[in-house]
Amino acid sequence: MTDDPPALVALDWGTSSLRAFLMSASGRVLDTRASAHGIQHLPEPGVPGFEAAFAAICGDWLAASRVPVVAGGMVGSAQGWAEVPYLPCPAALTDLPGAATRVATSGGQEVLIAPGLVFEPEGGTPDVMRGEEIQIAGAIAGNPDWQQAATLVLPGTHSKWAEVADGVVTGFATYMTGELFAVLRAHSILGRLMSDEALPEDTHAEAFAQGVAQASTAGPGDLTRQLFGSRTLGLTKRLPGGVLADYLSGLLIGSEIVSGLAAQGDRPVLLVGSGALCARYDTALRQLSGRGAAATIDNPAPAGLFRLACDAGLLTPEPGNSDD
Amino acid sequence: MTDDPPALVALDWGTSSLRAFLMSASGRVLDTRASAHGIQHLPEPGVPGFEAAFAAICGDWLAASRVPVVAGGMVGSAQGWAEVPYLPCPAALTDLPGAATRVATSGGQEVLIAPGLVFEPEGGTPDVMRGEEIQIAGAIAGNPDWQQAATLVLPGTHSKWAEVADGVVTGFATYMTGELFAVLRAHSILGRLMSDEALPEDTHAEAFAQGVAQASTAGPGDLTRQLFGSRTLGLTKRLPGGVLADYLSGLLIGSEIVSGLAAQGDRPVLLVGSGALCARYDTALRQLSGRGAAATIDNPAPAGLFRLACDAGLLTPEPGNSDD
Structure with missing residues (x-):
């Protein structure tokens, strides 16, 4: 060396x-x-x-x-x-x-x-990435199986879901999950009942899982209705203020994964990013598909x-x- | 008198x-x-x-x-x-x-x-209204057909969709459409490319219709992905900055209507509210279902x-x- x-x-x-x-x-x-x-x-x-x-x-x-x-x-x-x-x-x-x-x-x-x-999906709107293509290349470098077929998920402010087949990025989609969470918490009525109250870790995890479960029941267009649940669950005392943000996080991440998985076949899912956020995605993936990420790759x-x-x-x- | x-x-x-x-x-x-x-x-x-x-x-x-x-x-x-x-x-x-x-x-x-x-839908989250029940009662007062069966849509910051059967409000849902539009325009990256540039009325109407059409293609959970289109359509010069807000409005209103119509049968749809906003909903209803509102009722x-x-x-x- x-x-x-x-x-x-x-x-x-x-x-x-x-x-x-x-x-x-x-x-x-x-x-x-x-x-x-x-x-x-x-x-x-x-x-x-x-x-x-x-x-x-x-x-x-x-x-x-x-x-x-x-x-x-x-x-x-x-x-x-x-x-x-x-x-x-x-x-x-x-x-x-x-x-x-x-x-x-x-x-x-x-x-x-x-x-x-x-990427311009047929019948959809154009989508762009800049920087993530480098992370994708790095994440699958050295793994011939993933180069042949993988779905890469890069959680964040603007999450990316990219499909790779035979070393080719065949398409991708951007989800505004992280930004939507941040603006709804800071600037919408949903933030009003949210508190920073620390509760047992299980209570936070259960509220997150409840949001993910709610996302799994959605039909087309249901999200803007489901979002209001982050308020009414607090208003009706079903959830304490300290976990309403976890519920909203679960609903938004779950919604992204429901949509993302619908577009992907049997390819292994690779999470690209760091610690806590990827762990949330992995938990939601398991809950929604019975299968977690094939790997989590940090800093590719x-x-x-x-x-x-x-x-x-x-x-x-x-x-x-x-x-x- | x-x-x-x-x-x-x-x-x-x-x-x-x-x-x-x-x-x-x-x-x-x-x-x-x-x-x-x-x-x-x-x-x-x-x-x-x-x-x-x-x-x-x-x-x-x-x-x-x-x-x-x-x-x-x-x-x-x-x-x-x-x-x-x-x-x-x-x-x-x-x-x-x-x-x-x-x-x-x-x-x-x-x-x-x-x-x-x-209202607590089975498997869903609780929903509440206060004030809209009075508007609903007023809107169908004096019309036996509507009292027997109607879907009432009250567009706004928190839009309500309510079902009435035999004078009974059987259920309702709240969509955060108006608030989501406002916070995304004011506080998210989507607002950055939007301008106040006045363009021909047709150009605004076409962008709105394009957003509605995009909403009609959605599968479950797709909205947070579709939202990003309000940026990329501007970034790739497909739409001028002056109509990006119309596109976003069409996407969000269309999304609400896709979800709302899925829950309602053959009941007449009544729009409750004033002028411009109800006109947008009526346009989107026609585009998505081929049938506009049975009536628009102001100030009930x-x-x-x-x-x-x-x-x-x-x-x-x-x-x-x-x-x-």
């Missing part, structure tokens, strides 16, 4: 944060850094701001060893360093480098910026960016790499 | 406003007043505040002719003049007086306050309060009354 020198700088550059990974040719993360210089929080506006944030987070790494640099996320959006057009689905993950854009810093350092994906962005760099021919993976 | 003296004071007393109707024994509205003294905006807290607001809006009417007084709405809630327990559904509209509560002012004037309704509260007073034996209706 001592002979595993730096071979890549990988940047996961989002709206509110920037993370940098110094990686070896075996795909190992040698060093990690994080900064608050998301694309909406640059030290100065425009290209000079991107260059300054870039130099601050990895300038010394690159001065010590001149390695290629790849980046993914909102850095490729219309508000980013350079706008990289969305690649339409179905899209092979190996096609990402071909749709990527190169920018060069004033110091002459090239940065390869990944595209996002766009470095592996996804590594794969992008390899597919772009920027480096040759060496043994020990998780992507071989 | 000159011999149609005052016989009733009817109060529609909500959260943010108070309306008073001086009515004759034929059910005619002789005079109408409105004040900002909703139960959350009283001139002083508690019972003295209710008495002061009451005296201010109709004290002179009662001094001139001592007639009975009935009231409906949030005035009967836990934060009201007196808490009147919810009457459980199925509930005959003629049972409202029996579940009403009498309060007396310090001046000795009795006020009969109507109860709200509660006086007729409902009149019926409450008659059923309570507070007055004997005379010919010309719309409730015979």
Whole structure:
């Protein structure tokens, strides 16, 4: 492991944060850094701001060893360093480098910026992602079964459900679950009866399960009616104020999973993300389908960016790499 | 008509406003007043505040002719003049007086306050209304067909769908349509691409219809995914910012109607409310079911309060009354 020198700088550059990974040719993360210089929080506006944030987070790494640099996320959006057009689905993950854009810093350092994906389901509305495609690539890297067939669920403010078949992202959908929960709690009548009262863990879990169960009974269009239950269950003293937020969380996550599972066949479900939220999704998945996630994969962005760099021919993976 | 003296004071007393109707024994509205003294905006807290607001809006009417007084709405809630327990559904509209509560002012004037309704669908969550039961009673008063079978839709912040059979409210549901629209526009990412740009009326109507059409394609749980379309249609330039709110409105109203119609049989649909909003619902109803509302009924509260007073034996209706 001592002979595993730096071979890549990988940047996961989002709206509110920037993370940098110094990686070896075996795909190992040698060093990690994080900064608050998301694309909406640059030290100065425009290209000079991107260059300054870039130099601050990895300038010394690159001065010590001149390695290629790849980046993914909102850095490729219309508000980013350079706008990289969305690649339409179905899209092979190996096609990402071909749709990527190169920018060069004033110091002459090239940065390869990944595209996002766009999907237009027949009869539906267009959907977009930017950054999640890198996480998807990283999550299934090194697992031939998942590359062949998997449903990836990335819970969050705007949850993504993506289908992968034979290394191709065939389609995806965005659910506004996390944002809906936050705005309803903070700004709607549903928040009024909610309290921060701490109750036994079981009581919280039961209210969550009750919300999930309610979601499973829904017909088309029922959600806006069901939401009101988060108020009436409190009003009628069926649930204490301290667990009304759990009930609402269960209803919204359950609703997302009911819809998501209806679109997916027998593929294994992979949860991508961290701890507590993925655990809630896993619990709801078990409750609704009798089967939890095949795996929960935390922080797959470095592996996804590594794969992008390899597919772009920027480096040759060496043994020990998780992507071989 | 000159011999149609005052016989009733009817109060529609909500959260943010108070309306008073001086009515004759034929059910005619002789005079109408409105004040900002909703139960959350009283001139002083508690019972003295209710008495002061009451005296201010109709004290002179009662001094001139001592007639009975009935009231409906949030005035009967836990934060009201007196808490009147919810009457459980199925509930005959003629049972409202029996579940009403009498309060007396310090001046000795009795006020009969109507109860709200509660409904607990099997396997669902409890639902409540307070004030709408009066509007329902008023809307179907004088129409034997509707009293026998009707679905009443009261669009608004919290839309109500109520089923009436043989003069009995058999059940109802609340949809958070109006509030959801407002909080998503003001507080979520969906509002960011929306603009106030005025476009041709047809362009607004088409975007609304597109949202309704999208709602009609939904499976269970799909709404939180479909909501994101209000963003991506703007992002991908399919819709201009000036009509994204129309699209969202169509999606949410359409969603409500898809769910509401699934629960209702062949009953005529009555829209209760005023102008523009009911017109949107009527348009969406036609688009989704091929059939618009049987009628749109504006301001049925006086007729409902009149019926409450008659059923309570507070007055004997005379010919010309719309409730015979």
